[in-house]
Amino acid sequence: MERRSNLIRLFFFSIVFLVIVFPFLPLLLSSVSFGWQWPNVLPESYSFRAWEYVLAGSSGTWPAVGASLLIAGIVTAVNILLAVPAANALSRNKFTGKWLAEAIIFAPIVIPPFVAVMGIHLTFLRLGLTETIFGVVLAHLSPTLPYMVRAVMISYNTLSVDWEDQARMLGAGPFSRFFHVVLPHLMPGIAAGASLSILISLSQYLITFLIGSGQVVTLPILLFPFISGGDPAIASAYSLLFAGMAILTLLVMDVSLKNYYKNKKASTVKGQQRGVEM
């Protein structure tokens, strides 16, 4: 029995290594290589040349990172404002035409969003929205919004109306009901939706390229010429930076959500203590 479970573990670890760790090795090695000829398994010499280029001010990396985060941030903020009421309506009410509303909101998950963006491209051009951050934000909304609505809906499904009724009986108005009862409960859903929304927005290439026309330079736009036949060391460094940015965003969301609850809990406990003292 013991031997069998060890066997399973060994099998499992080799899969982890092959599927998860191994693919990143050439990326890491290549980013610090200085010449890497076939058939050497390791680079002949190492240097931080590629990283120096990528992280230096002249390469335009930081403005691109800034533009990526700015766009993802605005898109996600708008998504939260749009998704919370929509998720409320969809998960708490039965009404005629509900299926249609769901079909409309979730359509961009199925139909590739670049189809809509290519279709609207000339109209955006006429309206002067191409080559602007605002235009790119508009283009990023439909691929991301459905995921946000979906995530918030899951949270709404576990929130009973009784809670709000109870708050109402205790004399809470609509605003304090929303901010003290509903919103804290929705937080995990909003955080999950925001992570997805940021991740999807960060990794858009085609949509940004079509609407931004090369003038709005996000990280994927900056990265593409390098990975399609440019300097492999720089391409690898950019790829690692890009992947790191996506992972870091998820981690930040995760940690800040945990902190939110910790503070919430701390303040409730303090409030209760004060109540006892009084």
Place this chain on the structure above:
Amino acid sequence: MLQKSKPYLLLLPATATIVLLFFGGLFDGLLKSLGYFPAIGKMELDLTAYTGLLGSSDFWESLALTTRVAALSSLIASILGGIIAISLFMLSESAKSGAPRFWQRLFQLPLTIPHLVGGYIIVLLFMQSGFLSKILATAGVIDDISDFPVLVNDPFGWGIIMAYAWKEAPFVSLMIYPVLTRIHSSWRDVSRVFGAKGWQFIREIVLPIIFPAWTIAAFIVFVFTFSAFEVPYLLGVTYPSMLPVYSYQLYTSGTLADRPEALAVNIILAALTILLGLAVYFFSKRWNVLKGWN
């Protein structure tokens, strides 16, 4: 009255946004694919772009490539994802510790990697002078760069298939794993009482239980790969290219005459994904995948 219209008011901002930006774009594209270009004074609609497309071998080859790549990548991703989910499940059963949560996180890593980066990882691994080729050469298996098969930027689409298999396998395991966690450990004990070995338990109990979720996950990967652009653009060849890349090539080729054809490719692509999406929806409702069993 107000109570009745409340859900509609709450839904208005989100639906209006999608209708305007998304369906507006689809409709705009549809009109232009029918040759409606008021900018050049062309107001009447015709099907020239569609008849041109359906008569060209480029389009059919692109469709065949797209179907083949999507089918193979969803097949490989679901096999890989299934293996990951089941071994994760067996591990958590034997370990009884918090470790599986960490492993689960680790396995989701490829999911968070942007597609372009995932594609580039495949380039570095599998190109003729890539990492695998270097390892094989050092080990003495191959003598020359040209002995290594062309797996990236190849006409068959192996590079694209591998990139998606790698990226989407965690997604498949993520879809299956929650179903697996509902298998009680007592079931395992019962199966042991009846003399089932580990493999028999997997075949007779685990596989039938995860089958519906598994099929749906594979189908979702298929639809997704079918309409993806970035990875095929990076890892494919100019001819034949997958449908989204084909459309992009037509759209940016420069001549105004090709644009209706590009948009027609898009409309056909959208119609196909709607059909596939409806099929996923229908089967997942019917098999109750999302709710599980009782």
